[in-house]
Amino acid sequence: MEVISNSSDIELFRVDAPSEGDTRRKMKKMKSFQIPDLYKSTIIGGIKEKRRLQDKLKKDFTPTVLDYGMVKFLISRHFGFCYGVENAVEIAYRTIDENPDKRIFLLSEMIHNPDVNADLLSRGVNFIMDTSGRQLIPWEELSANDVVIVPAFGTTVEIQQRLSDIGINAYQYDTTCPFVEKVWNRATAIGQKDYTIVVHGKPSHEETRATFSHAKENAPTIVVKDMKQTIELAKYITGEKSAEQFYEEFKGQYSEGFDVTKDLQRIGVVNQTTMLASDTQGIADYLKQIMIQQYNIEGSDVTAYFADTRDTLCYATNDNQSATYGLLKEEADLVVVAGGYNSSNTSHLVELCEQKLPTYFISSADKILTENLISHFDLHSKTERHTSNFIPQKDQVTIMLTCGASCPDAVVESILLKLHSFFPEALPIEA
Numbered sequence: 001m002e003v004i005s006n007s008s009d010i011e012l013f014r015v016d017a018p019s020e021g022d023t024r025r026k027m028k029k030m031k032s033f034q035i036p037d038l039y040k041s042t043i044i045g046g047i048k049e050k051r052r053l054q055d056k057l058k059k060d061f062t063p064t065v066l067d068y069g070m071v072k073f074l075i076s077r078h079f080g081f082c083y084g085v086e087n088a089v090e091i092a093y094r095t096i097d098e099n100p101d102k103r104i105f106l107l108s109e110m111i112h113n114p115d116v117n118a119d120l121l122s123r124g125v126n127f128i129m130d131t132s133g134r135q136l137i138p139w140e141e142l143s144a145n146d147v148v149i150v151p152a153f154g155t156t157v158e159i160q161q162r163l164s165d166i167g168i169n170a171y172q173y174d175t176t177c178p179f180v181e182k183v184w185n186r187a188t189a190i191g192q193k194d195y196t197i198v199v200h201g202k203p204s205h206e207e208t209r210a211t212f213s214h215a216k217e218n219a220p221t222i223v224v225k226d227m228k229q230t231i232e233l234a235k236y237i238t239g240e241k242s243a244e245q246f247y248e249e250f251k252g253q254y255s256e257g258f259d260v261t262k263d264l265q266r267i268g269v270v271n272q273t274t275m276l277a278s279d280t281q282g283i284a285d286y287l288k289q290i291m292i293q294q295y296n297i298e299g300s301d302v303t304a305y306f307a308d309t310r311d312t313l314c315y316a317t318n319d320n321q322s323a324t325y326g327l328l329k330e331e332a333d334l335v336v337v338a339g340g341y342n343s344s345n346t347s348h349l350v351e352l353c354e355q356k357l358p359t360y361f362i363s364s365a366d367k368i369l370t371e372n373l374i375s376h377f378d379l380h381s382k383t384e385r386h387t388s389n390f391i392p393q394k395d396q397v398t399i400m401l402t403c404g405a406s407c408p409d410a411v412v413e414s415i416l417l418k419l420h421s422f423f424p425e426a427l428p429i430e431a
Helices: 022-028 040-055 083-098 114-122 157-168 179-189 206-214 228-236 244-249 277-294 299-304 315-327 344-354 409-421
Strands: 001-006 063-069 071-076 104-106 146-147 197-201 222-223 267-271 336-340 359-362 368-370 373-378 385-390 397-403
Touching: 022 344, 040 277, 071 409, 083 104, 083 114, 083 146, 083 179, 083 315, 146 267, 179 197, 179 206, 179 267, 197 206, 197 277, 206 222, 222 228, 228 244, 228 277, 267 277, 277 299, 277 315, 315 344, 315 397, 336 344, 336 409, 344 359, 359 373, 368 409, 397 409
Parallel strands: 071 397, 104 146, 197 222, 197 267, 336 359, 336 397
Antiparallel strands: 001 063, 063 071, 368 373, 373 385
16 A cells, blocks of 8 residues: 655654644653553554654644545545543543443543444443433432443533432543643733633534633633634624623623623633634634724733633644645545534534535444445534545546544544445555
């Protein structure tokens, strides 16, 4: 197999749990993770490790090229299990092994990946809630002898207290991603300085619900889901809209006791870690400019009204999005993006790819039904649809391939192998 990155051959070799990112490298010095073999891939792991060794400072976002003659794959520079997911997977499986005689529950999906969650269910783990927060198992059915795992998204202060009241330690099996906790800490810091916290995130997402809950412990808090909502929020800062309208327009997205007449005079922006970086930056820049205009601010005086918050996206979100931009600089016939359909970070990669090429969002290789038919998720209609003749008929087909931060390497490998199998005269894949 020929594997090319920047015209240099890449060797393939087995690697377990390859790491990415400056922050993550520091963490890896303190801890390495044990990931079940069913999530690993010799091919994908080898590519990742080789790229990591070639580009330790992560300056190169060009894709890896796998050229098999009739079909060529462009593999994104960064994708797959991130630090937070590896941490969550290890804790969950270790918890199962260490508690064979106990009932084990997850508050909700540990991560947004169907393969991982299905495997946990097959091992006897039960979900207390679904991803929207709807109760599946009544709290009354739990006891102090049960084990409850907190998912990577974290959980709310209210649920932590609920578990404590039952006699369950919410922190004993806590897989909350360190980068989510970083957002909570940032929100706490600016809240303690009397800024109102604006959270850019999807209001119904587990992580945003958790961040909102922790943020409101220290300051008035409001969630905005996109720039459109942010523009409307700004109209309450400038007085273009009456306070009475606010409580209906942002119903369910502001903390109890929020006073729109005074709580928007000093603000700071944090975000759900998996949002598009450009969207969060645009929202922060827009609100900062509104404050400058509203209060006739010059120079550094803006900090009296707008908190100096650095970006709170996790390293993996940044890396994956940057790598996707690098991927899309190349020419191809189509893009396949793998991951859970309710995965926020994956859906944003799909949004980027859709702007340039036919894009197929699939959860696994099983969604590739035949060489002429694929079942894929439509972000806009929120439904699966079928597309025929998704692979063009030409002498050489170029396919881009990437996935979200909660998608196992094994899934990417199976997609690669299945697509390759549709080209019988292509060069063989040799792991």
